[in-house]
Amino acid sequence: MNINKEYIESLLIKNTRLDNRKFKEYRKITIETDVSPKSALGSARVKIGDTEVIAGIKMDVGEPYPDTPDEGAMIVNAELLPLASPKFEGGPPGVNAIELSRIVDRAIRESKAIDTKKLCIKKGEKVWIVFIDIYPINDSGNLFDAAYLAAIAALKNTKMVKYDAKTEKIVYEKTNKSLPLLNLPIECTIVKINDAFLVDPNYEEEEAMDARLTVAVLEDDSICAMQKGGDQPLSIEEVLKMIDLAIEKAKDIRKKL
Amino acid sequence: MTLVVKDKSIVVPGEILAQGMDHVPAQGTFRENENIIASQIGLVNINGRLIKVIALSGRYIPKVGDMVIGRITHISFSNWAVDIGYAYEANLSLKEATSDFIARGADLSQYYDYGDLVTTKVIGVNKQKAIDLTMKGPGLRKLKGGRIIQVTPSKVPRIIGKQGSMISIVKEATNCKITVGQNGLVWIQGEEPEKVRLAEKAIHKIDQEAHKEGLTDEISKFLKEKLK
Amino acid sequence: MINLVMQKALLPVLDLSEFPNTVIDVFVELTQTDAGTRCAGINAAALALADAGLAMKDLVSSISVGKVGDKVVVDLSKEEEDFEGGSTDIPVAFMPRTNKLTLLQLDGNVKKDELKQALEMAKKACQTIQQIQVKALKEKYGESK
Structure with missing residues (x-):
C-alpha cells in the first residue's frame, strides 16, 4: 500500500523505523535445534521477529559430479508454503522459491561450509549427498536470513548415518558422528529505501524497498556470496556501504549459533 | 428450557448453547431439533430470548451502512472496483463517486487511481454478493498520508x-x-x-x-x- | 488421494452458501510424520477452519484405529502399521456432537465384530480429541482464567 511506503519514508527522515528499531538493529533471533528428530538427521527452527523457518537435513548415497569425483554433494530445496504468506500459492516452486534456495545454496557451497572431501565413500563411484530442505512457516520479512540460519543450525545439529559397503545400503541409525563442517558463513540482508540502509527488513519494509542486498560473510570477514534483489539499481558506494553493514552484523549473529 | 452456557462465555462451533424451545437462535447460532448450537467461535450474547454468538474471528462481511476503508483495484469506463477485504470485490459507480459532472471518456484515475485508499460507505449488498459503495457523504474521502x-x-x-x-x-x-x-x-x-x-x-x-x-x-x- | 478424503471429511460441517463462487483453500503441512497423518491433518484443519471464523455445524475429530496381530487398538504407530504379523489400518473422523462419520477407510482384514469394536473405540477416542481441540481454541481466544 502506497500510504505505508510514504509513512515508512517519513519515519526514516526522523531516523526511526515502524517498530522503533534502529537502522542497524535486527529483530529478536531465536534458534531451536532438533525439532524434527524422527524424520530428519538434523533440523532447526529459526525465528527472526515473527518470521519463522524450519530446515531439515537428510542424507543419501549417490554418484559424485564428474568434475569432483572425490567430493560429496549438496542440494538445497526451499518451498514457499502457502501457510507462510497470502502471497504464496501451492504448486511447483516459482522464481521466489528458487531465489531463496539459490541464495542459501550459494553461501553454503562457496564458503565450503560442508567439508565435502570428507563425504567421499569411494572415489568416482559413491559419495554422500546432503539434502537441505527449507520450509518457511511465516513470512514477516527477511526470509533469506532466517532460512539461511535455519539451514546452518540444522547442519550443525546433523548426526550422520552409516553406509554399509558390503550390502551397498544405508543403515538408518543415527551415529554420534557430526556432519563435517569447515566454515560458518553468516548471511545478512540489507534493504535500501531512499537514502537509508536498513538491516533485517520486516514485511512492510520489504514491500516498500527500492533494492536489497544479501551478503554472506565468513569468519575472517571475507565475502563468499552475494545477491542483489529489488527493482532499483545500486551504486558501487552503496554496495560497499551495505557490505560493511553486513560484516558488522554477521559478527553478532554468528555468536547466536 | 435450559441455558447450557453463561452469557459472555467463549464457545466453539458445535457447542450446545441451550436446550428446549424457549430461546430463539440468532446470528452465529442455529437450531438442531431441541438444541441451539454455536456455529462460530465467539462470545455468547443473551438478550431476553435471543441467543447469538459474536464472532471473535473471521473476515469482514459487509452490511448496508458500514463505513469501510477500501483500496482501488480496477478502473473501468464508468466505475471502479474496490477491495474492501471481503471475498468479493465492491463496486463504486460514476454516479456515486462524486457530485462533479464527469464527461464521457474522461480519465477516471484523476479521481481515484489504482492503489488509492478511500473511506467509503456500503449502500447495497445483494444475494449474489454484488456490493455497491458511495463516496458521497460526510467524511468520505481519498486518504492521504498517515x-x-x-x-x-x-x-x-x-x-x-x-x-x-x-x-x-x-x-x-x-x-x-x-x-x-x-x-x-x-x-x-x-x-x-x-x-x-x-x-x-x-x-x-x-x-x-x-x-x-x-x-x-x-x-x-x-x-x-x-x-x- | 489423502487430500480428497480430508476434504470430504471436513465438508459436511461447513456451510458454504455464504460464499458462492469461491474456493476455500486449506493447506496442511506435515513437519514430521509417524503414521496417522491424515487424521492429524484433519484435526488441525478443523481447528484452522474454526480459527478462521468460518461457520461450522460442528468440529471434526479424527483418529486411526485398527487391528495389530489379533488385538484391536487405537492410534496405530508406524511400527504397528508395518507389523509383520498382520495389521489393519482404519482411519476415521467423527462430527463429535452427532457421532456421525465423515471419514472411513480400511486397509487390511477384519471381521465385522472386530470392526464394530474398533469403531466404538474410535468414537470414544474422538470425544477425547474433541475436548483437546475445544480447549486449544478457547485458550487461544482468551479464556485464560
Missing part, C-alpha cells in the same frame, strides 16, 4: 466504543487522527512517530482483549503509563 493497520473486523465495535468513547480516548492521548473502518482497516495520522506507534499498540491491545471487562479503564491506564 498509516494503515489491520485489526479483527468483529472487534471494531469494541475498538470504536459506545458513540466513539473508546477510540476517543486513544485519539486524545496520542493526538492522532484515527478512522476505523468496519472492515478492520484503521487509518492513523499523527505528527510524532512515537505517538502513532502508541496509538497502534493501544488499538491492537483492544483487539486482543476485547472480551475483557473494564477494558476502557485499562486502556486509559495503559496510555497514561506509556506517556509518562
